[in-house]
Amino acid sequence: MTMVTRPRVSQTSPVELVSWVLSGRIRFPSFQRSYRWEHEDVTKLFDSVLRGHPIGTLIIWRHPADTDTLRLGPLTIAAEARPDAFWVVDGQQRVISLVGALTAPPETADPRFRIFFDLRENEFVSADRHRQVPEHWFPLPAAMSTAETLAWQRKRPRLTDAELTRCFTVMTAIRDYPIAMYVIEGDDNMGHYTQIFQRINSSGVSLRRDEIDHARRAVSDQADGSDLAMLGSVARRLGFGTIPTRVLAQSILATREDRSRRASLAALSDDERREAVQTAAQALGDAVDFLREEAAIPHVRLLPYPVFLPVLVRFTALFGPPEGRVAELLRRWIWRGSALGMAPRGSTATLRKYSETVKGDPAASVDRLLGMLPPYTTWRPDLNATRLDEAQTKVNLLGMLSRHPRILVQPRGGDDLVGTVADPQGLMEQAGGPLFPITANRGALYETMANRLIHTRDVSVGDIRRALSHEELDPEVLQSHFIDDRGLDLWRRGEKGEFVTHRAALVRTAIAEHVQENALFGFPDGPDPTTLRIPET
Secondary structure (H helix, E strand, O other): OOOOOOOEEEEEOHHHHHHHHHOOOEEOOOOOOOOOOOHHHHHHHHHHHHHOOOOOOEEEEEEEEOOEEEEEOOEEEEEOOEEEEEEEEEOHHHHHHHHHHHHOOOOOOOOOOOEEEEOOOOEEEEOOOOOOOOOOEEEHHHHHOHHHHHHHHHOOOOOOHHHHHHHHHHHHHHHHOOEEEEEEEOOOOHHHHHHHHHHHHHOOOOOOHHHHHHHHHHOOOOOOOOHHHHHHHHHHHOOOOOOOHHHHHHHHHHOOOOOOOOOOHHHOOHHHHHHHHHHHHHHHHHHHHHHHHOOOOOOHHHOOOOOHHHHHHHHHHHHOOOOHHHHHHHHHHHHHHHHHOOOOOOOHHHHHHHHHHOOOOHHHHHHHHHHOOOOOOOOOOOOOOOOOOOHHHHHHHHHHHOOOOEOOOOOOOOOOOOOOEOOHHHHHHOOOOOEEEOOOOOOHHHHOHHHEEEOOOOOOHHHHHHHHHHOOOOHHHHHOOOOOHHHHHHHHOOOHHHHHHHHHHHHHHHHHHHHHHHHOOOOOOOOOHHHOOOOOO
8 A cells, every 4th residue: 555644734824825826836636526616605605714614624735737727717827837736635616716706807707706795784795797886895806905905995985984994804804714724745646635535525424523623623723723722713813803811711611601610611521611612702703793893992902901802702692792772782881891990900700790790681781781880970081091001091092093093104115005094903913002102202291192193013203203294294194193284283383292282182082072972971771762662641
């Protein structure tokens, strides 16, 4: 029997798959069947990618390939001979669907590759060549890079803020999605790999539940395939950032009814842990969607208190995604708690208290959560809070981000992005954070958020100061940074103290308005009054 090198486990991404196809590295053996998927199969595949669900493992044979003309979906590729080609033993339908939809030119007629994301309905859709595509349908080829996404958005000024955010969610989820891959090395003839393909596709033995669980963990972007890594990847694929391990563990435990008896993951049996992780994975996705779409918190680094996330995971695990009046009241709970103060960082007792409040009925649960908050008297933004690890700094940042700060200075070596709205996820992922001191002056006044500007880190603070001092700047771009005509005039006259004082009033007002818009202090929190029946007289 011919010896075959054991396969190595690896992973790739949709973006890398596209690169391999365009370079002619991906090849399909002759025994593979023709492309048979319909457009419904393709939209379901991308829906799984967006949600972070497993889409199966690719099996690849690394073997030389001759010069050939490849036809893959809408693409025709003149592939040169190469010694390291990737022959797809299993996964052809998925590879063609992913790459075809992500590279389809505008004139593509095949609806299987003419795939869009409907930003209003939150779903992937297909269109034939006769369909007039609405402006709010985001084409998947534009998700291949931030620059392409921004260019597409610039041509559609009528998109809402929520629709703009969803563009970045889709882009990040697709670009960062990890695809598990077995790579077989060796010089054995194709016949052996034909047998592998046939065994995979004709075996009548179903996977056991534990094998499915293992496969789900294997597609995690962590090499050890641990439960916490798999759970954390759900948030990262949605562009929500890296959730601390402690919070992930708390989220898993929060889904269990008997959490008072099982205070740690180590106390759970294998079956209990597996069930809790599966429940938490779905609930975490729903919780992240709620935070981004309803609560206007686009990244975990902007979440004022970690306790919110495990409680929301428990809520969505028990009741599903929040809707209607319940969603509105949950948003109030998060924003009032953010402004007035919640549990100290890592307070297990407080987390248990909040989690145990969520039970029975969603409306009653959120009513109890609101009742546990500190009483409201007055609240004003604290502009002295500028450290990114402070809750009030995050409240300040969220208020400033509500004005959608635009790129003020051209990034070095990049595309022309001046005037485009900065991606909140990208801002929070960059090293050093998004805050730049506007003036270098020292003193208490200059250490506040009034002297901080939100911008990407691919420019220097000197670039920003020179632009404010000498360049002709778009008033809308300046206003997104709380610099109006009077402020710019004060800056250019060198009256830095007056500039910061004037800007402080604009920043404070924006933060206060954003908090009030979401917290609705002073508004009644009971059932929706429009749904109450008035007795007939």
